[in-house]
Amino acid sequence: MKLIEFLQNTEKIDEESVLYVKRIDGQFLPESEITILNLTEEELEWKTYEVTEKKCPGFEYFMESFLIKEFMEDISSQYPTIEKKCNRLIHYVEFDA
Template sequence: MVLSSAIVNCMHYEDTEEYMYSIYAKRINGKFQPDSEALVLKLTVEEMEMKSIEVVEEKCPGFDYFLEIFVLKDFYEDLLKLEEFKSDTKKVERIIYYAEFDA
């Protein structure tokens, strides 16, 4: 999966009391890109309490933490209300910027 697909399809994932979803992605030239390889990991509560580097070493070597799905969904829903972010491309670019610089 590529990062843009993981972002656009974020509403398909539902956290429960037993597990939560997080996105991990590979950087291209040091940055997350829409076409970065990405994984949506279903993590137990115990795994969510681990440091992200430990999750990476155990479950997805070569990837970096991107965002938890619940954070992404909140941000995504806010973008849906704004005229300037009607296209998926604009939403993806803004969410990547958020993950890199504001999260």
């Protein structure tokens, strides 16, 4: 699944999950492949690079799903298209989070 596809269905997001995304040419993009993990209590204590090494090599930590859902709700009126919302989320993850 691509990041933009994931964001089109935020009402179905399992808020306990964590999103990991694969960069394309060094960047997170709307077309970036994602993996969604439901981590155990023990795994939640691991450093993010340990999770990616053991559970999803080639991916990077992106954000907890409940935060993504909240963020998308907060910007819904400011950004009219899913593409603009996705790009705003990427910018937030890269520079503000």
